[in-house]
Amino acid sequence: MVAIGKELHGFWGQLRKFFGAKPQVKPVTKSKKSEFVSVDETSVKVEIVKNLTEFFRLQEQLAAHIREEEEKSKTVYDPDQNHMEAALKRVMAQQEMAALEVQIRETMVYQSPPEMGALYSSVFEMREVIQEEQEQARLAQEAKERYKGWLRRERQKDLQAKSAYLLGTLFLLLYVWAWFLLLSHLERK
Numbered sequence: 001m002v003a004i005g006k007e008l009h010g011f012w013g014q015l016r017k018f019f020g021a022k023p024q025v026k027p028v029t030k031s032k033k034s035e036f037v038s039v040d041e042t043s044v045k046v047e048i049v050k051n052l053t054e055f056f057r058l059q060e061q062l063a064a065h066i067r068e069e070e071e072k073s074k075t076v077y078d079p080d081q082n083h084m085e086a087a088l089k090r091v092m093a094q095q096e097m098a099a100l101e102v103q104i105r106e107t108m109v110y111q112s113p114p115e116m117g118a119l120y121s122s123v124f125e126m127r128e129v130i131q132e133e134q135e136q137a138r139l140a141q142e143a144k145e146r147y148k149g150w151l152r153r154e155r156q157k158d159l160q161a162k163s164a165y166l167l168g169t170l171f172l173l174l175y176v177w178a179w180f181l182l183l184s185h186l187e188r189k
């Protein structure tokens with residue numbers, strides 16, 4: 001968890017440097033007048049998106065680690081665990097996550113290039129859309145799994161019913177055969 005936090009901080013420093021720096025305008029001297037060549041906006045946007053994607057990936061890793069530690073604490077008994085140490089680590093990780101979320105929001109709102117528009121709002125609106133889509137996909141997958149389970153149980157019930165009918169028929173045939181055998185034995189005497 002500490003390694004992920006350090007990686008996030010190092011990455012965050014690079015991201016802040018990137019966002020804090022305005023696009024460089026390089027002078028080109030061909031003649032006495034200086035001409036300025038602007039930076040390719042698309043490459044700047046691609047680099048910002050790449051860095052933000054890496055940041056959010058690391059943030060998800062840290063969140064997953066926190067969830068894993070919480071689940072482990074709920075399900076696995078560790079007699080040697082120092083509860084204060086575990087509580088301290090968990091609280092520090094949660095505080096770090098909250099601080100990183102504030103920093104990334106402020107950076108995306110106040111320090112992103114104007115060409116990027118309302119980056120934070122757009123990204124988080126799309127995130128909500130994707131979360132809703134994923135929730136619907138999860139529900140559909142669970143419904144499909146429930147339907148498959150229901151079909152499996154129905155097939156099993158059908159097989160059991162057919163087996164019971166077969167056994168009943170066999171017992172009935174054996175009973176009738178035994179009667180015929182008894183009748184034929186009585187007629188011979």
